[in-house]
Amino acid sequence: MLNLLVRIIKQFRSICYFSSAEFGKTCKKYARKGRYLILGYHRIRSPSPDQYMEPGMYVNPASFRKQMEVIGKYFEIVSLEKVCKGSICNEKPSCVLTFDDGWNDFYTNAYPVLKKYRYPATVFLPTGYIGSNRMLWTDALARLMVKRKFDAGFLLDYVKDESIRKKLNKKYNRSNLHDLIHLVKTYSIEHNQEIYRNILMENDLMNECNSDFLTWEQIFEMKESGLIHFGSHTSEHVILTSVSVERARAELHHSRELLLNKKLVCSDFIPFCYPNGTNSKVVAEEVKSAGYSCAVTVRRRWNDLSTDIYGLNRIGMHQDVSFSPSMTVLRLGSTPVDNGSG
């Protein structure tokens, strides 16, 4: 009930903001200051009852089409390479579209819309998953939970931390499953992510799905269009702050080499996206030394020409915060400017 009320208030606020023309003025002012936005999407598809998707992971195709229409009114949609090389629009602010993980719904649901508007975009590929039938461990965990009727007890064998153990005993269901995934994600950053892979492998889940990732053929076709660019999201979608420097280097190296060998990138501009957005000074240095040209995070801020290109800010776009044109505009309009603090 409370959630519904909050939703209604937010929607009402978005309609007032949208009709006030305030965002248009902000855009003009920000364009003159050289500010620009990078939007981060994951999946462009509707949820289905047989497959769990984290709420922050998707935008419905119909909402996505409306977003592209409304964003095009306020922004000049440009490539990531253009902004990283300092080519910024002054009439309208520049806006870059990025898509993480290389899901195949990008090809079926986003690419046709981008082609229609001639909008460039960058897709970040976890190269070890592309063209395979593997799934990310977070998706596998969600599937395992559905299979086990939302009982998280099996994780207790692996977790020592009392406060986490207590949370694992909680009753989970479809609507709070993302709390568990977040808990496991946080725990595994501090501890050993491999444990969770083992649990999922024991349960034969890692290889139990039809591919949800793009195929190389789809990628080559999109590359040919000249609109869609590609970048690295590591090879194994590894959270770089949670592994050794040697492992991080290997991930960065393998992924970059594969993209170069397949001629999906040129060595003069290879973008990178931190899995989970998680980075540190050390990781950013490794990304730079590995030969990447820039890196995007999930810090929700506008960028400007002084923003560190190995810590580019990015706005996460998902259905619950951007399901209508007015909500989309509120999401962008309420994004803080970069004060250079991070």
Ligand SMILES: [Zn+2]
């Ligand atoms: Zn990712």
